[in-house]
Amino acid sequence: MDSIKLKIIKIITSIFFGVGILAMYLYVCISKHDPYNALSFACVGAAFILSLIFINKSPKKILITIALGVNVIADYFLVLMPSEENKLIGLCIFLVVQFAYFIYTVFLPKNPGVKVTWIAIRALLCLLVGLIVPRFITLGTIEMLGLIYIVNSFVTLVNLLCYIKFEWLTFIGFLLFFICDIFVGLTNGGADLIGITGKFLELFYQYDFAFFFYIPGIFTIALSSVWEIKNWWK
Numbered sequence: 001m002d003s004i005k006l007k008i009i010k011i012i013t014s015i016f017f018g019v020g021i022l023a024m025y026l027y028v029c030i031s032k033h034d035p036y037n038a039l040s041f042a043c044v045g046a047a048f049i050l051s052l053i054f055i056n057k058s059p060k061k062i063l064i065t066i067a068l069g070v071n072v073i074a075d076y077f078l079v080l081m082p083s084e085e086n087k088l089i090g091l092c093i094f095l096v097v098q099f100a101y102f103i104y105t106v107f108l109p110k111n112p113g114v115k116v117t118w119i120a121i122r123a124l125l126c127l128l129v130g131l132i133v134p135r136f137i138t139l140g141t142i143e144m145l146g147l148i149y150i151v152n153s154f155v156t157l158v159n160l161l162c163y164i165k166f167e168w169l170t171f172i173g174f175l176l177f178f179i180c181d182i183f184v185g186l187t188n189g190g191a192d193l194i195g196i197t198g199k200f201l202e203l204f205y206q207y208d209f210a211f212f213f214y215i216p217g218i219f220t221i222a223l224s225s226v227w228e229i230k231n232w233w234k
Helices: 004-031 038-053 059-080 084-106 112-136 141-162 164-193 198-206 209-226
Strands: none
Touching (some): 038 209, 059 084, 084 112, 084 141, 112 141, 141 164, 164 209
16 A cells, blocks of 8 residues: 555646646647647657656556557657658557557456456457458558557457456546547548548548547556556445
8 A cells, every 4th residue: 555655746746747748738739730749749758757657566557657668669650750661660569569458458367267268369359350351351561450459459448347346547548548549540541441431531530539539548547557546436
């Protein structure tokens, strides 16, 4: 358990980082500038620093900090150095982020059999996606990796939901992160693949919905590594 002094420090630090990230986030939204800029990158970096400041010996919390750190590296290529080549590099790095969250979920069940079941489900879904989807849709390397990424992200989200009693803060953050990924996929060719057209499609390109969910999700995930909140309904 945290001491009273440590709790106060955590509260003050969380508020300080939260206000700073919120200010940068709102500025990007209100200014109508391209959301993928230095301030967006600064928000992700600040979330990582917040998690790093209070890193502890818990393997799960360390994994979140690692995931956020790798997230920063991925965003360097996708946000600060955008190009077709860097898009592939950034996506590959994001797969490492997803792997860190996968390891995180392995710690959730105490029963070894349940652990193996979740791993098998994840592996089976990735295998099915890799073998079946290309038979019906022609996908490039980036699209294929993106599909594998989103499948892993979905399994992680469902896994966190099953343990929401103790993982509710992580779940909320990851849910926002997952919604962001959905919008990223839709605005990068996914909408055309599933046949979305008309005004609904125009909205995807007029507003960057992915960004709206991304920064709040990253910050909430960082908070989940700072705070150990259990039995929230009691």
